[in-house]
Amino acid sequence: MASSPIPSPQAEPERRSLPDYMPARMINEFVYCPRLFYYEQVEGLFAHSADTIEGEAQHKRVDKEGKDLPPAEELEEEEIRTRSLMLASDRHRVIAKMDLLEVADGAVTPVDYKHGRPRETDQGIELWSTDRIQLAVQGLILRDNGYRSDEGMVFYQKTRQRVRVEFTDELMTETLETISRAWETAASERIPAPLVDSPKCTRCSLVGICLPEETHRLRGERPEPAPQLTLFDETRNDRLKKPPGRETRLLVTPRTDLRPLYLNSQGLRVGKSGAVLRIKERDTVRQDVRIGELCQVNLMGNIQMSTQAVQELCSSEVPICYFSRGGWFYGITTGLNTKNVFLRRSQFRLAEQEWFCMRLARRLTAGKIRNQRTMLLRNHVEPD
Template identity: 45%
Template sequence: MKDNLLATPDLIPARMLNEYVYCPRLFYLEYVQREWAENVDVLEGRFVHRRVDRPGGPAPVPAEITAESKIHARSVEVGCPELGAVAVIDLLESDDGQVVPVDYKRGAAPDLPEGAWEPERIQVCLQGLLLRANGYRSGYGIIYYAADKTRVQVDFTPALVARTKQLLAAARALAVSGAIPPPLVNSNKCPRCSLVGICLPDEINFLRGDDKASEATVATTLPSATEAPGGVLPAPTGREVRRLVPARDDNKAVYVQGQGYALGLNGTVLEIRDKGQAVDAVRLVEISQVNLFGNVQISAQALRALVNREVPVLHLSYGGWLQAVTTAPPHKNIELRRQQFQAAGDPDFCLRLAKAFVSGKIRNSRLLLRRNGRRLDPEVLSQLAALRNAVERCEELSSLLGIEGNAAREYFRHFSAMFKPENEPPFDFTGRNRRPPKDPVNALLSFAYSLLVKEMMVAVIGVGFDPHLGFYHQPRYGRPALALDLMEEFRPLVADSVVITVINNGEIGPSDFIQRGEAVALTPRGRKTFIEAFERRLDQLVMHPVFNYQVSYRRIFEIQARLLARTLMGEIPRYIPFVTR
């Protein structure tokens, strides 16, 4: 990504022009929105460049170069404001008074008449044009394919030069247009792209309605599990939505709740220490997030290493309330945040999104009761369905709050029906209370919601949102309103489901709680047990009701956050909440 680091609003890096020729959408994501992700191809390419990325060797000025000059310079920066481009040339060689840019590629040379793919030929040609613009003679370039150690010569013919300039002008026009190109349709380029999880090409094309991105829809009737707010879903395309991202995140969340513990760095390993002695350790490359409860210290070296890897560090109170998040500098996608702030000022847009969030929550609450409730009065399911229908008729946020409140009261009034009846229930539960929770079930629910909101914070920050500006939950000092918005549809499916599971399975009992006045809280052992159950739930594979592929809940959090972003950017017509079948 070294060329991209040199980018200014007026200069397009040669590597970015390669991306434009390969996929205009990829170029826009990386150059304009500053998105970046690594996969095995990126890491292998970095390994291939490990030597040429280190500057070295003389690069004489044009007047000093003769036919006898021997040049072997690595990582040579060259730019031209008039041409509007910049590049870092991997290797610069000489040939009879000319300079020859050599560009390294990780793969093998393709079996093509031209000897190389067009994006690679355009990239090395632009490097040659930049050299010419700086007074050098350059008639051809070399593409070195590391896999088969092949050098392919690319002659800077008039046709290639004209094509390069044409594409450079088109890339610049796209960069200033403010309109992201549509995804490629069913392209073989997508599976190996490092940004496929950000781009979501098949998902976006599906939600647009068809391959031409129409907004055709088909009517459905309540209570279909895949129904979208407003009673419509995108029309089927007749093509399967490919799961192009891993079903699970192999990296794991780290939780540290031992009071007085400290986190330190030992090489590339994060150590958890008690009184200076390591009690546990995990490699940095295996960490997705770090959660610190209460008085847990972290060294500056460890914090810097985590931030450099874009691993968020979440600081929670001893009881589990999120208090701070330490991350790298804010996401570079300012375009998304501008759209977020603009959309948040549109009452009609906010209402549409809020109705989707609340509709998803009510439907999932109803689903959980229907699946798990015992001796359940059928009337409650009818009431929840009616409240869900009322959401669609709602015309004000204040009315929507009332509907949601009524649905929550009805849901929690029958919540205990989901506990196993074989034995005497270990806890009494008559309704929801908080601040502080006054019984064990409410203590579990509050802790579950605090864990869920910090997961949503990680998701929305990672996508590039401002987590404190929501559409349903209105801004309030210190409140992560957007994270609260997105978590609504997942409260029943994740948080409430874990509470029911740990009670019904006997994983948590009365001895896992402590009473302080009216407040009830989990003991350290109880928190540990609940966190383990919560992580199992997040790692569970579930079928996405719209795209029909299986991914973990934690992965779905990110997908839903990105779909919300695509809704704000106008790429898809509406946000569809996640509702299991």
């Protein structure tokens, strides 16, 4: 049978509509790492790290909404402190929720709360560049709303220190350039490259998604690591010819403690009690399982689940999979947890491409054979 040629991948231009405003905290992310910014602003990806959880908890404490600022012309006589005020600049298309605004002598000073500590230098402490630009964005917004704003401050909660920055012309010019580069990046179809050997990556909440070292290596920007066993793609001679290179640096990615739950005893009933799934056999409780520790629930055969349990699992982004008693897959129930539209669209588009399906199938098959070989080597009574 004659085989039809496999079409090669084609880059399709994709048009994306941009939001009206860019949040100031996204400009902070852009200064930290343009790739991180792209993940969060464009692809809608976010993952918690110890730092983000701590920061969010501390922000909740200062997030009590305060009263609006009076118009700029009425500020001269006022001394005001107001919290959690949202303001935007139409001119620069940026928006910020300002933690605290202090008004004195007709000037407004934004105070931003950060959970960490200031940067320490030989000359003393100073703001991190990310915080400096984020604060300057707030100053820019205040100025565009007619207020005088000459300086800003960050309150670092770990050391309980206020660190001040003056809104100089140089800082404001740098801030405008940064905003403009952030918009350009958001409009781009290509995600920026990962940082190289950066200590920022080890603290980054998205390091497990970004995989900076691996990405550089796959793009051919790193020496190949020592030969590894692969099936189908290379001959043994090809592998032996490769020079040993530097190993990809291992990053400490967050460990997920979530586990799948498999239920296969026929006649079980699953209900919800608070934050746990209560599994019963007739009227006897067999087990309570905390929903927060689950990544997936698999129901094999005739197992009933209450609507309340289904709703809770959907809102907790835990999929429920239905199988026959013998393991035949019927279907899946998931919540509305698909945030990354661009990724999904690309996946559906690629699923139409024969060359891609063939490559994916080959890799899955190779992976399965490799796993089976490993299992045989581990479990054989005479492995040699």
